[in-house]
Amino acid sequence: MAIEYLLATEEQKELANLAGEIARNELEPRLEELENANGGLGEYPWDIHMKFVEAGFYTMNMPEAWGGLELDNVTRGLILEEISKVDCAFAFSLRGLGDKFNLIIDSHIPEEDKKKWIDRMLNEGIGGAFGLTEPGAGSDSKAIRTTAVKDGDEWVINGTKCFITNGSIADFYGIFAWTDKTKKASEGITCFLVEKERGVKVSKQENKMGFHLSPTTELVLEDVRVPEDHIVGELGKGFSTAMGALDTARPFNSVFAVGAAQRAVDIARKYANERETFGKKIIEHQAVAFQLADLQMKVDAARAMTYYALQAGDAGVPLKRLASEAKAFPTELCQQVAVDALQILGGYGYMKEYPLEKIMRDMRLFTIFGGTNEIQRIVISRFMKDKVR
Numbered sequence: 465m466a467i468e469y470l471l472a473t474e475e476q477k478e479l480a481n482l483a484g485e486i487a488r489n490e491l492e493p494r495l496e497e498l499e500n501a502n503g504g505l506g507e508y509p510w511d512i513h514m515k516f517v518e519a520g521f522y523t524m525n526m527p528e529a530w531g532g533l534e535l536d537n538v539t540r541g542l543i544l545e546e547i548s549k550v551d552c553a554f555a556f557s558l559r560g561l562g563d564k565f566n567l568i569i570d571s572h573i574p575e576e577d578k579k580k581w582i583d584r585m586l587n588e589g590i591g592g593a594f595g596l597t598e599p600g601a602g603s604d605s606k607a608i609r610t611t612a613v614k615d616g617d618e619w620v621i622n623g624t625k626c627f628i629t630n631g632s633i634a635d636f637y638g639i640f641a642w643t644d645k646t647k648k649a650s651e652g653i654t655c656f657l658v659e660k661e662r663g664v665k666v667s668k669q670e671n672k673m674g675f676h677l678s679p680t681t682e683l684v685l686e687d688v689r690v691p692e693d694h695i696v697g698e699l700g701k702g703f704s705t706a707m708g709a710l711d712t713a714r715p716f717n718s719v720f721a722v723g724a725a726q727r728a729v730d731i732a733r734k735y736a737n738e739r740e741t742f743g744k745k746i747i748e749h750q751a752v753a754f755q756l757a758d759l760q761m762k763v764d765a766a767r768a769m770t771y772y773a774l775q776a777g778d779a780g781v782p783l784k785r786l787a788s789e790a791k792a793f794p795t796e797l798c799q800q801v802a803v804d805a806l807q808i809l810g811g812y813g814y815m816k817e818y819p820l821e822k823i824m825r826d827m828r829l830f831t832i833f834g835g836t837n838e839i840q841r842i843v844i845s846r847f848m849k850d851k852v853r
C-alpha cells in the first residue's frame with residue numbers, strides 16, 4: 465500500500481510500510497473474530513499488540529534516555545495511519561497504552577521504580593489509561609466528583625470514571641481528582657498515578673456501536689490509597705495536565721480517521737473499477753467517478769491539515785487553535801468520506817461482508833471523543849475575539 469503523504473522521507477516510508485505489513489498480516493485476517501469476541505463487545509488482541517511492541521511500534525515517542533525511540537510526531541503519524549488502514553480502533557488503543565509512559569516519568573516515585581515500570585512497558589508491553597471523564601462530567605471536565613483526601617503520607621481516592629479507553633487492559637492509570645474543593649479547578653484538581661493493583665475495579669465494559677478493538681470501561685475507586693509521590697506533575701495542577709494531554713492527542717485523533725478514510729476510498733475505488741451496470745464499469749459513469757474524486761480530495765485535505773499540525777508540533781510551534789482545528793475539520797471530512805464511500809458499493813456496502821459498514825461505525829466516534837467537535841469550536845472561536853489573538 466502506498467504512503468500518501470508526499471513529504472515522507474524514505475526512512476519514514478520504510479517504518480510506516482513495516483507497521484502496515486504487520487497490521488495486514490496479523491490483524492486483518494482476524495478482524496471479524498475480534499470484532500465479535502466477548503459476545504459482541506470486541507477484544508483488543510494482546511498477542512498482536514506484542515508483535516507491534518517487539519517491532520518497536522510502541523511507546524514511540526518515549527525519550528531515548530528512557531530506552532525509547534523518541535520518534536517525532538510526523539513519523540508516528542505515518543506509522544499509526546498505516547495501522548489505521550487496517551483497524552483504527554486497534555491503532556488508537558496501541559497509541560493510548562504506550563503514550564502513558566509520561567504518567568510514570570512525571571510522577572515522583574523513586575527512579576528505580578520508574579525504571580522498573582518503563583522496562584515493563586518496553587519488554588512486556590504493559591501500558592496505561594487516562595481517567596478524566598465521569599458519568600456527570602465529559603465536556604465539562606471541571607464537574608468531576610472524584611476526590612483525593614490526604615491521610616498521613618497517603619492520598620485516599622474515591623470516585624467513578626467512565627468511558628475510559630483501555631481501562632480493562634491497562635496496568636496503571638492517570639486519575640484526576642479534586643484535592644482542594646475550595647479552589648478553582650486549575651488549582652484544585654490533581655492527577656495521580658494509580659496502579660491497578662492498588663484496588664482499581666473495572667466495573668463495566670461498554671457495549672459500543674463500533675471501535676470494538678478498543679475496550680472502553682468504567683472504573684470504580686473505593687478508598688484506593690496511593691503514596692504522596694504518586695502525584696503526577698504538581699499538586700493542584702492536574703487540570704492543565706489533562707488539557708495539555710488532550711491538546712497533544714488532538715491531531716493524532718485525525719491520523720486514525722485519515723487512515724480509516726483512506727481505506728474506505730481504496731475499497732470504493734476498487735469496487736467502482738470492477739462493478740458493472742448498464743454495460744460498463746460504474747467508474748465509467750461520471751457521477752460515480754466524480755464521487756470518488758471528491759472522496760480522495762477530502763482525505764487528502766484531511767491529511768494535509770493533520771500533518772501540518774503534527775509538523776508544527778515537531779517544530780515546537782505552539783499549536784494554539786490549530787490543535788482543535790486539526791481535530792475537528794479532518795475528522796468531519798473523514799466521516800463524510802466513510803458515509804459516501806459506502807454509497808458507491810450500493811447494497812453491498814450495507815452488508816457486513818464488506819468492511820465499509822464497520823469503518824462507518826468506527827468513524828462515527830472521532831467527532832465525539834478527545835473533546836467533542838463542538839468543544840473544539842468553542843476553543844477555536846475564543847481566538848476569533850480581538851483580544852485573544
Ligand SMILES: Cc1cc2nc3c(=O)[nH]c(=O)nc-3n(C[C@H](O)[C@H](O)[C@H](O)COP(=O)(O)OP(=O)(O)OC[C@H]3O[C@@H](n4cnc5c(N)ncnc54)[C@H](O)[C@@H]3O)c2cc1C
Nearest residue numbers: 594595596597602603604627628629680833834835836838
Ligand atoms: C469510546 C470512547 C472512549 C473514550 N475514552 C476516554 C478516555 O480514555 N478517558 C477519558 O477521560 N474520557 C474518554 N472518553 C470520554 C469523552 O472524552 C467524552 O465522551 C466527551 O468529552 C464528551 O463528553 P460527554 O460524553 O459527557 O458528552 P457531554 O459533555 O454531555 O455533551 C453532550 C453533547 O452536548 C454538547 N455540548 C456540551 N457542552 C457544550 C457547550 N458548552 N457548547 C456546545 N455544545 C456542548 C457536546 O458537544 C455533545 O454533543 C471516551 C468516550 C468515548 C465515547
